[in-house]
Amino acid sequence: MLQIDKIVAMNVDAYNRDAKATVDLVNGSIFQLASKSEVKGEDDVWLATAPASGALTNLWMAYTPEEVITASGTLQFKNIVVDPQQFTNIAGKVLAAFKPQVGDVITLTAASIGGEIGSNGYVVATNGEYKLQWAAAAVTGLSLNLIKAKYITVASGSTIGAIQRITAYEFEVVAI
Numbered sequence: 001m002l003q004i005d006k007i008v009a010m011n012v013d014a015y016n017r018d019a020k021a022t023v024d025l026v027n028g029s030i031f032q033l034a035s036k037s038e039v040k041g042e043d044d045v046w047l048a049t050a051p052a053s054g055a056l057t058n059l060w061m062a063y064t065p066e067e068v069i070t071a072s073g074t075l076q077f078k079n080i081v082v083d084p085q086q087f088t089n090i091a092g093k094v095l096a097a098f099k100p101q102v103g104d105v106i107t108l109t110a111a112s113i114g115g116e117i118g119s120n121g122y123v124v125a126t127n128g129e130y131k132l133q134w135a136a137a138a139v140t141g142l143s144l145n146l147i148k149a150k151y152i153t154v155a156s157g158s159t160i161g162a163i164q165r166i167t168a169y170e171f172e173v174v175a176i
Contacts, residue, residue: 042094048095
């Protein structure tokens with residue numbers, strides 16, 4: 001799960017794009033957008049691919065509004081499930097992406113990060129991984145510095161008024 005705190009992309013349209021991937025992606029996933037879709041009607045949709053060695057810079061991040069889709073046969077229903085943790089950008093469907101900039105502040109839950117926190121103070125782009133990975137230091141490429149651990153409060157959906165606290169981490173982008 002991703003919570004946008006302060007990002008340049010909120011005020012600069014050029015840092016926002018529509019994309020789609022061949023795999024399911026959680027919000028906060030990172031990827032390259034090197035080419036556009038060739039599907040008719042998708043003129044402004046870019047193809048999301050996993051970061052690769054030597055190309056861990058200028059990556060994009062998934063941040064689609066969390067409308068959980070429930071399928072029943074050929075029908076699809078939005079927001080029957082209200083828990084944003086159940087949201088996934090489905091492979092082949094268009095998703096929203098933004099290009100992180102140095103100074104952006106974002107919050108990610110553990111489900112959006114690969115590896116273990118341990119004593120690590122950064123999350124970084126890694127070859128072949130859609131999720132940022134915990135690391136001891138920044139890399140040459142997309143790197144976010146841990147500001148603090150915190151909680152995101154969401155409705156549990158099980159009882160009216162019930163909430164749950166999800167462990168999350170606030171980061172500042174320090175390299176792109």
